[in-house]
Amino acid sequence: MELGDKAVGFLLTLTSLTLFTYYTFWVIILPFVDSDHFVHKYFLPQEYAILIPVLAGVVLLSFLSMFVGLVMLKSKKKKKTA
Numbered sequence: 878m879e880l881g882d883k884a885v886g887f888l889l890t891l892t893s894l895t896l897f898t899y900y901t902f903w904v905i906i907l908p909f910v911d912s913d914h915f916v917h918k919y920f921l922p923q924e925y926a927i928l929i930p931v932l933a934g935v936v937l938l939s940f941l942s943m944f945v946g947l948v949m950l951k952s953k954k955k956k957k958t959a
Contacts (some may be wrong), residue, residue: 900926 886920910916
């Protein structure tokens with residue numbers, strides 16, 4: 878395995894762990910902290926905790942559906958020409 882692959886894997890793992898920790902703290906711990914505490918200025922309002930993952934899921938499903946549709950169309954064209 879190349880050093881570049883390991884670096885990319887490490888970077889992706891570090892990014893995923895950072896996002897998971899941030900989101901977990903935001904959704905699970907932050908509601909129990911006083912609203913006038915300074916830590917609240919580092920987080921978006923609670924409404925976005927649901928809105929952002931839902932929108933990301935819709936975008937992901939849309940791209941996956943488009944990809945599957947394009948693959949199906951291309952395979953159909955190959956069968957007609959063969």
